[in-house]
Amino acid sequence: MSGQPSELHLFVLWEKARRVEARILEDIEQQKNIEILGKWELAFSGPAAEAYPAFYGGKKPLDGPLKVRKCGGGGFLLIVVRNLNPTYGSRWARDEKYYIANELMYDLKARYREWAGRKHRVHGTTSQREFARDVFLLTGHTAEEWERGVPDDVRLNIPAEAAWRNIVDGVGADMGLSRCRVVLENKYINDVFFEGQFKGRDAIVKCSSTCAWSIGNEFRLASRLRAVAPLVVPEPLAVWTSDDGRRAFVVTEKVGGPSLTDLLMRGVTEAQADGFASDILTLAKALHETGILHRDIYTDNFLLGADGHLKVIDLQMSIDRNDSEVPLRRVRREPQYALRMLGRPRGA
Ligand SMILES: Nc1ncnc2c1ncn2[C@@H]1O[C@H](COP(=O)(O)OP(=O)(O)O)[C@@H](O)[C@H]1O
């Protein structure tokens, strides 16, 4: 069976396959139907025993620690290739018996696994579907982006807290999330930010395990503020909290930017300054009307929308002034309050 004129594929040499790396690269280079687009040294930013199951996904959970013992947890090599004149045929798969695979990729993978000593030390893709999934997780770029050219910012798309990968691809996908890529990690009380799509709209996913409570707070107060001032507040789209309350994420409409910090650095015209001032006034009135104290208003937390209006973000630490439990005078007097915001009991 003959397929497309060419296909993109990848190999991964996990750490313990790298002693035969030179031999494998030489063999790939000699294949007349394979062109190497590039190779990248990558490393998991968190524990490898958690990152492996996040990468392999699948219905049966992978034994992370066992995988680390077999394949190593250190730096690994990603090789992206173009296969010219791909052909498909029946090949053996352990669980599914036979399946239809890219024949050359399958056979090369089998050969390199033999050289590497233990089967799973070498990973390789044998279908376009598999390539699309793997290349997105390994490089943060979709297969379509790769078809347009080799990206210059290849970055592992598995967060240090790999559990978030499974959460956004699992429960997140059920809620409407897709194509989530890591954009920011370890920002104070949040573990990771993803950008992706929520029911077809560009969205930002903010994930926290340090301060899960504040995520729900942001969703609730941002929704209230948005109802009053839709031009200056991005739309909160969804929120999720784990059953034990320890993890939460909030999905918000993505604002294109730049931030007000960047705008001011570049310089603004008088007309723009008037527009921004008017947006900030609209926001101030809306905050007053809704009884919300934002508590983190500064230029980084204003982003310019495509409609030309500034939008305020980051209501995580905002306070509901209608909430009688939070008398404002006490906030100022008691530094313990900050610890309570982080979910720790007072006096701890
Ligand atoms: N709705 C959004 N649209 C676009 N970018 C966003 C959005 N929300 C957050 N970001 C990006 O993520 C960064 C951190 O988000 P923020 O909510 O301000 O959390 P933090 O408390 O970590 O500052 C922002 O500075 C911005 O670059």
Ligand SMILES: [Mg+2]
């Ligand atoms: Mg911020």
